[in-house]
Amino acid sequence: xxxxxxxxxxxxxxxxxxxxxxxxxxxxxxxxxxxxxxxxxxxxxxxxxxxxxxxxxxxxxxxxxxxxxxxxxxxxxxxxxxxxxxxxxxxxxxxxxxxxxxxxxxxxxxxxxxxxxxxxxxxxxxxxxxxxxxxxxxxxxxxxxxxxxxxxxxxxxxxxxxxxxxxxxxxxxxxxxxxxxxxxxxxxxxxxxxxxxxxxxxxxxxxxxxxxxxxxxxxxxxxxxxxxxxxxxxxxxxxxxxxxxxxxxxxxxxxxxxxxxxxxxxxxxxxxxxxxxxxxxxxxxxxxxxxxxxxxxxxxxxxxxxxx
Amino acid sequence: xxxxxxxxxxxxxxxxxxxxxxxxxxxxxxxxxxxxxxxxxxxxxxxxxxxxxxxxxxxxxxxxxxxxxxxxxxxxxxxxxxxxxxxxxxxxxxxxxxxxxxxxxxxxxxxxxxxxxxxxxxxxxxxxxxxxxxxxxxxxxxxxxxxxxxxxxxxxxxxxxxxxxxxxxxxxxxxxxxxxxxxxxxxxxxxxxxxxxxxxxxxxxxxxxxxxxxxxxxxxxxxxxxxxxxxxxxxxxxxxxxxxxxxxxxxxxxxxxxxxxxxxxxxxxxxxxxxxxxxxxxxxxxxxxxxxxxxxx
Numbered sequence: 070x071x072x073x074x075x076x077x078x079x080x081x082x083x084x085x086x087x088x089x090x091x092x093x094x095x096x097x098x099x100x101x102x103x104x105x106x107x108x109x110x111x112x113x114x115x116x117x118x119x120x121x122x123x124x125x126x127x128x129x130x131x132x133x134x135x136x137x138x139x140x141x142x143x144x145x146x147x148x149x150x151x152x153x154x155x156x157x158x159x160x161x162x163x164x165x166x167x168x169x170x171x172x173x174x175x176x177x178x179x180x181x182x183x184x185x186x187x188x189x190x191x192x193x194x195x196x197x198x199x200x201x202x203x204x205x206x207x208x209x210x211x212x213x214x215x216x217x218x219x220x221x222x223x224x225x226x227x228x229x230x231x232x233x234x235x236x237x238x239x240x241x242x243x244x245x246x247x248x249x250x251x252x253x254x255x256x257x258x259x260x261x262x263x264x265x266x267x268x269x270x271x272x273x274x275x276x277x278x279x280x281x282x283x284x285x286x287x288x289x290x291x292x293x294x295x296x297x298x299x300x301x302x303x304x305x306x307x308x309x310x311x312x313x314x315x316x317x318x319x320x321x322x323x324x325x326x327x328x329x330x331x332x333x334x335x336x337x338x339x340x341x342x343x344x345x346x347x348x349x350x351x352x353x354x355x356x357x358x359x360x361x362x363x364x365x366x367x368x369x370x371x372x373x374x375x376x377x
Numbered sequence: 378x379x380x381x382x383x384x385x386x387x388x389x390x391x392x393x394x395x396x397x398x399x400x401x402x403x404x405x406x407x408x409x410x411x412x413x414x415x416x417x418x419x420x421x422x423x424x425x426x427x428x429x430x431x432x433x434x435x436x437x438x439x440x441x442x443x444x445x446x447x448x449x450x451x452x453x454x455x456x457x458x459x460x461x462x463x464x465x466x467x468x469x470x471x472x473x474x475x476x477x478x479x480x481x482x483x484x485x486x487x488x489x490x491x492x493x494x495x496x497x498x499x500x501x502x503x504x505x506x507x508x509x510x511x512x513x514x515x516x517x518x519x520x521x522x523x524x525x526x527x528x529x530x531x532x533x534x535x536x537x538x539x540x541x542x543x544x545x546x547x548x549x550x551x552x553x554x555x556x557x558x559x560x561x562x563x564x565x566x567x568x569x570x571x572x573x574x575x576x577x578x579x580x581x582x583x584x585x586x587x588x589x590x591x592x593x594x595x596x597x598x599x600x601x602x603x604x605x606x607x608x609x610x611x612x613x614x615x616x617x618x619x620x621x622x623x624x625x626x627x628x629x630x631x632x633x634x635x636x637x638x639x640x641x642x643x644x645x646x647x648x649x650x651x652x653x654x655x656x657x658x659x660x661x662x663x664x665x666x667x668x669x670x671x672x673x674x
Contacts, residue, residue, distance in 0.1 A: 146499040222392035248384025310592040327480040348481035371540040
């Protein structure tokens with residue numbers, strides 16, 4: 070329950086007196102019975118939330134404890150590491166070429182994110198801030214592709230990439246990004262629509278072209294939406310497994326972290342401690358990214374759901 | 378606009394139609410596609426037992442997973458609206474797992490639920506359950522374990538519901554208070570109608586996503602069967618085909634067995650079914666989804 074301090078009554082009392090009156094209202098202690106009730110309610114709320122938090126945290130705790138166990142201990146049922154083997158995190162790097170896989174993943178994620186932003190901003194601009202025949206039809210097409218399962222297009226795309234001799238190169242995972250993505254276009258369009266038309270009109274009066282308006286007026290105002298699109302795409306590509314499995318599996322020099330991790334166990338039998346350490350290292354950038362851009366994340370997710 | 382037009386034609390429209398064409402052929406990538414009529418579809422429905430296994434598994438995960446994740450998302454989001462302090466910390470804890478890479482999540486859960494060495498069964502035996510389930514190693518329990526894995530990642534859905542709950546006009550609750558409504562009545566007649574568009578959205582995306590469920594099942598299967606990628610085609614779906622979901626089966630047929638024609642037929646069938654599900658949901662939504670301004674019943 071939200072408590073409301075009653076607003077100072079609009080009365081002929083001078084403002085300073087009104088302020089003290091308001092202060093008095095706030096300072097007045099609640100009746101002890103009400104205080105007790107609120108305290109109990111707050112205890113109930115927090116214990117409920119703490120129990121739920123533990124359920125969400127527990128898997129991570131187990132991953133963390135296992136990642137610092139010895140190889141033998143990770144194969145027993147004992148839960149608490151004894152001794153703590155922090156060097157597991159270094160051993161992973163010597164066991165597999167983690168740097169290379171990180172670099173590959175980073176390269177794919179960065180370049181395709183760049184491609185998505187570059188290609189989607191103009192399309193979203195045309196769909197939201199320019200008047201032209203067929204605009205509505207084009208938007209419906211974007212919406213329709215939003216619903217399309219990617220499996221429906223994957224066989225012919227694979228055939229095309231085979232013909233182009235792009236299998237076992239990074240190209241199939243990067244080049245398509247430069248041709249737009251329905252979800253990003255949709256998100257950007259929704260945001261562009263909220264920017265008042267007067268902004269563009271003012272620039273138009275000054276003789277700016279549509280391209281200039283987009284670059285100078287709309288893009289700076291739409292930074293939060295562009296950041297959200299970039300973040301989602303980076304994350305999607307960082308986490309993606311299906312694409313790399315299809316296009317890169319035959320060339321282990323180009324493997325991504327996801328591919329390498331799914332193979333890790335088979336290269337070295339089951340070393341659960343190292344597997345968990347590698348998994349943690351794989352999750353780490355995502356966690357860091359989240360804390361750096363928490364607001365963008367939460368607002369971006371909300372934008373997709375509420376406007377969708 | 379033009380790069381997207383090229384992209385749309387090249388990466389969506391052409392491949393869609395090409396998939397349709399391939400679905401009427403036999404095609405192994407090496408030789409040219411050979412016309413096969415509707416034989417792929419006939420085989421799918423009448424002669425392929427694995428197709429029905431994949432369909433059943435996928436329906437299982439959708440029927441249990443989608444309502445459960447929506448319910449739990451609403452519940453956790455509702456809890457987050459309660460405290461006066463610390464809501465942000467809890468929100469972060471609930472949300473973060475949904476961002477974790479699926480490969481890492483699948484490996485982590487296979488380990489945690491490992492019957493011999495995993496902590497879950499260690500705890501369960503200590504609590505007095507003498508023969509706890511074998512989870513990912515038992516065809517009976519692998520899907521429930523997979524369900525728990527997906528429920529761990531409901532954070533994204535929860536954030537959407539949280540925004541929806543915070544959008545419920547406060548006056549409506551106050552009005553309900555004056556009328557003497559109970560907590561449940563307020564939830565049923567005020568909260569639920571207001572967030573019904575969000576429920577609708579998550580329902581549709583949940584069904585679509587259910588048919589595309591792939592990575593976690595793939596990784597869990599090849600891990601428990603202890604095989605490498607070169608043997609993946611035979612071991613996906615392990616144990617005993619219980620994790621053979623629709624998209625996994627499609628991958629197995631296309632990239633494991635190089636039956637591209639049949640994989641295309643599977644893809645089109647999946648497209649038609651998801652479209653049909655979406656249309657049904659849209660049709661029924663008029664009865665229970667309330668859009669703001671439409672008034673409340």
